[in-house]
Amino acid sequence: MKSAVVQLPGLNRDRDMIDALTKISGQSPVTVWQTETSIPDVDLIVIPGGFSYGDYLRCGAIAARMPVMQAIREKAERGVKVLGVCNGFQILVEAGLLPGALMRNTSLRFVSKEVLLEVTNADTHFTRAYEEGQIIRCPVAHHDGNYFADERTLASMQDNRQIVFRYAAGTNPNGSLSDIAGIINAEGNVLGMMPHPENLIEAAHGGNDGRGIFASALDVIAA
Amino acid sequence: MIKARVTVTLKNGVLDPQGKAIEGALASLGFDGVGHVRQGKVFDVEIDGADRAKAEADLKAMCEKLLANTVIENYTIAFD
Numbered sequence: 001m002k003s004a005v006v007q008l009p010g011l012n013r014d015r016d017m018i019d020a021l022t023k024i025s026g027q028s029p030v031t032v033w034q035t036e037t038s039i040p041d042v043d044l045i046v047i048p049g050g051f052s053y054g055d056y057l058r059c060g061a062i063a064a065r066m067p068v069m070q071a072i073r074e075k076a077e078r079g080v081k082v083l084g085v086c087n088g089f090q091i092l093v094e095a096g097l098l099p100g101a102l103m104r105n106t107s108l109r110f111v112s113k114e115v116l117l118e119v120t121n122a123d124t125h126f127t128r129a130y131e132e133g134q135i136i137r138c139p140v141a142h143h144d145g146n147y148f149a150d151e152r153t154l155a156s157m158q159d160n161r162q163i164v165f166r167y168a169a170g171t172n173p174n175g176s177l178s179d180i181a182g183i184i185n186a187e188g189n190v191l192g193m194m195p196h197p198e199n200l201i202e203a204a205h206g207g208n209d210g211r212g213i214f215a216s217a218l219d220v221i222a223a
Numbered sequence: 224m225i226k227a228r229v230t231v232t233l234k235n236g237v238l239d240p241q242g243k244a245i246e247g248a249l250a251s252l253g254f255d256g257v258g259h260v261r262q263g264k265v266f267d268v269e270i271d272g273a274d275r276a277k278a279e280a281d282l283k284a285m286c287e288k289l290l291a292n293t294v295i296e297n298y299t300i301a302f303d
Contacts, residue, residue, distance in 0.1 A: 058292055065289060094292065101294040106240045148237060148295060175240070 001043040001218045003029040006072070008063045011050030011087060013196065020198035021046065024214040034066040039075055044217050047072075049086030049141070049196060059102060059144045060090030069095050081125055081217050082190040086142055089182075089192030098185055098192045099157065100149035105142070106175030112141040115171040117181050117195060121161045124184055126191045129212030129221045135168050136209035138195035145174040145194040147183075154178065160186050165193055225270045225278045226303040231291045232263035266290055275302065 003021045007014050014031070021029045021044075030040050039045060052063035063069070069091070076082050076097060084092040092098045105111060114137055122132040130136065149157065154177065157163055165182035172179045174194070182193030197210025215221045233239050239261050246260040268285070270278045282300045291298040 057289070061289065061292070101292055103295065104240050106238070108240055108244055
């Protein structure tokens with residue numbers, strides 16, 4: 001399966017993401033610069049983490065208004081899978097491709113550590129490699145990962161099983177509502193998550209719990 | 224030229240950890256009787272021309288599209 005990695009000024013996790021996608025799919029992703037108005041024919045588009053536009057105004061706010069986002073919106077509407085990690089998640093939320101908002105951590109501190117995630121929906125394009133309820137390790141590194149949505153939005157996400165990852169075992173690092181770490185859109189093809197699965201995919205990382213997200217999305221789950 | 228001030232504040236019910244920290248800092252400075260503190264943003268925007276109605280419509284669009292995240296924030300527009 002083919003993939004693309006979006007690049008914007010200030011993103012800094014793009015090389016980690018390219019490396020993870022290359023190792024797991026066996027082919028290098030294409031890179032797409034922010035000013036592009038079309039995206040090549042791929043199965044998965046990834047917006048990696050970082051600090052696009054220096055987090056000015058609000059995290060992801062400026063990036064979400066760049067031309068490439070319109071191209072991503074069109075692809076997403078046609079069912080192409082889109083994954084946003086960390087700043088990528090913030091950008092998807094700011095672009096309105098996912099509901100809610102990501103606010104400053106309640107501790108007001110940047111957190112960089114490992115957390116535990118519960119896979120609360122293993123029946124998605126991104127989580128098929130996991131078992132329902134499985135607890136996986138995953139690193140986080142962010143200042144604004146505190147997920148918020150109003151009550152009605154939260155209720156409808158729960159009804160549609162759109163909450164895909166929750167921080168488990170008291171490891172919520174940011175005060176996120178309902179321990180939300182990752183959500184999917186109602187159509188099931190756009191996933192955003194604060195933790196960094198691309199940084200836990202091989203022995204050199206100290207584990208490979210994050211691999212399943214890419215293996216699921218790229219259709220390379222070992223038989 | 225028209226000069227406008229856009230004020231963006233968090234909606235009621237949205238937790239404001241920065242406001243809380245400021246609240247605590249004010250108390251620690253000895254300011255008694257300070258209730259809730261909410262932090263917001265101010266944008267001073269200059270707009271060419273003299274058509275205030277058009278400027279107001281443009282500013283509203285700017286708020287909806289970029290300056291405010293209406294999921295969590297309200298905005299007000301005032302002219303000098």
